[in-house]
Amino acid sequence: MPPELPLSAGHPPFGEAHCAAIEDVCPEIVSFHFGLPDATLLARVKSTGAILISSATTLREASWLAERGVDAIIAQGAEAGGHRAMFLETDVATQVGTFALTRQIVDAVRLPVIAAGGIGDGHGVTAALALGASAAQIGTAYLACPEATITDVHRAALAKTARETAITNILTGRPARGVMNRFMREQGPIDDATPNFPFARPAIAPLRAKAEAQGLGDFSPLWSGQGPIAAHCLGARDFTRQLAEQAALSISA
Ligand SMILES: Cc1cc2nc3c(=O)[nH]c(=O)nc-3n(C[C@H](O)[C@H](O)[C@H](O)COP(=O)(O)O)c2cc1C
Structure with a gap:
């Protein structure tokens, strides 16, 4: 007899309670993944004055987000670690690399674009800016920082040279x-x-x-994304400073 499985839904999707918390705290930026909440909830978030961001994995998704009034778009390339933000796309075969996607969105959508996926050092940040992105978003590389509350098996898997x-x-x-x-x-x-x-x-x-x-x-x-993870024991603040210094150096080189 197989054990009874704990089939609960875990974290519920963005709803009334989350929206009320945002109205209470009034964060400067609110970033969504998997599209956007319904129009009523979105209007309530927007009326707090927060900058609205969401991720797109194709130009079609970026245009959809722009039509609904986001202030900036994360171009999440196929190299990115963690969940794909796909909300209109259903086939992973449609997913576009970070370089191509960033250029497509920068060219077609009149909003700041944040490049994400496979960027793990200052050189990657410089490349994203050269492609017309206004910023770079980095996830995987920060998992090497001691603040990351990942499991031991996850940390060990990320430490392997050939990932x-x-x-x-x-x-x-x-x-x-x-x-x-x-x-x-x-x-x-x-x-x-x-x-x-x-x-x-x-x-x-x-x-x-x-x-x-x-x-x-x-x-x-x-x-894990496909980008580099530097072997470092830096805290997140020092790692961020190092990224900025590396990017500034490679821009001026
Ligand atoms: C462990 C992990 C957890 C993540 N969780 C979220 C999340 O909760 N919400 C979100 O918007 N993006 C999340 N992301 C995706 C990142 O926002 C981003 O797209 C990605 O990390 C960029 O690519 P990179 O991992 O190659 O740097 C996560 C990424 C990782 C690696």
């Missing part, structure tokens, strides 16, 4: 890029029979817990 990553939907039900593990290899990284997001995550939780207790990431989400 093989793939976009997979079998760990959560939505496509996300992570380091290849046993489950992705044996099941295949994309499987249409996977439970919908977020139900795949609790379904695999017992296997994940058992493997992690043995120091194995065989069934864990080991989110």
Whole structure:
């Protein structure tokens, strides 16, 4: 008899409670992933005066976001670690690399573009700016900082010099890029029979817990982009300063 699975939905999508929290705290910037909330909630967020940002994985998604009044667009290239922001696209084969996507959006949409995906050092930041981006967003490279609350198996997978990553939907039900593990290899990284997001995550939780207790990431989400991760022990603040200095140097070179 298989164990009963804890099939709860986990984090609910953006709704009344999140919106009320934003109205209470009034953050300077509010950034969405997977599109935008419905028009009423979005209008409430906008009326707090927050700068609105969301991610696009294709030009079509960027244009959709621009039509709905966002202030800036994250161009999330296929190299990016973690969940793909795809909300109009349904096929990972449509996903565009960071360089190509950044140029497409900069050319067609009159909004600041933030390039994301595979950028892990100052050279990458310089390249993004040269492509017309107004800024770069970095995720994976910050996972090396001590502030990152990732699991030990995740940290170990990121430390490997040869990191093989793939976009997979079998760990959560939505496509996300992570380091290849046993489950992705044996099941295949994309499987249409996977439970919908977020139900795949609790379904695999017992296997994940058992493997992690043995120091194995065989069934864990080991989110990682394709970009470089410097071997450093810098805190996030010092790493950010180093990135800015590297970028300034390579711009002036
Ligand atoms: C571990 C991890 C968790 C992430 N979680 C989120 C998230 O909760 N919301 C979000 O908008 N983006 C999230 N992202 C995606 C990043 O915003 C961004 O697209 C990506 O990290 C950029 O590519 P890079 O990882 O190659 O630097 C996450 C990325 C990683 C690596």
